[in-house]
Amino acid sequence: MPTNLAIDDRLIEEAQKLGRHRTKKEAVTAALDEYINHRKQQKILSLFNSIDYDKNYDYKRERRAKRQ
Numbered sequence: 001m002p003t004n005l006a007i008d009d010r011l012i013e014e015a016q017k018l019g020r021h022r023t024k025k026e027a028v029t030a031a032l033d034e035y036i037n038h039r040k041q042q043k044i045l046s047l048f049n050s051i052d053y054d055k056n057y058d059y060k061r062e063r064r065a066k067r068q
């Protein structure tokens with residue numbers, strides 16, 4: 001789907017240089033991928049200290065029990 005965007009040329013050029021991207025499209029695609037991944041990581045980080053866990057849980061014992 002072709003899209004026309006008015007993006008600051010200075011930003012595109014810098015992104016191309018830093019990422020060693022050959023085209024503007026590669027630079028924008030990489031930037032969007034990084035943006036999406038960062039937002040997903042932020043979402044995961046918000047879960048820290050909000051999930052209860054059992055301090056006595058022994059994953060090795062559970063693994064042995066599954067084999068038997």
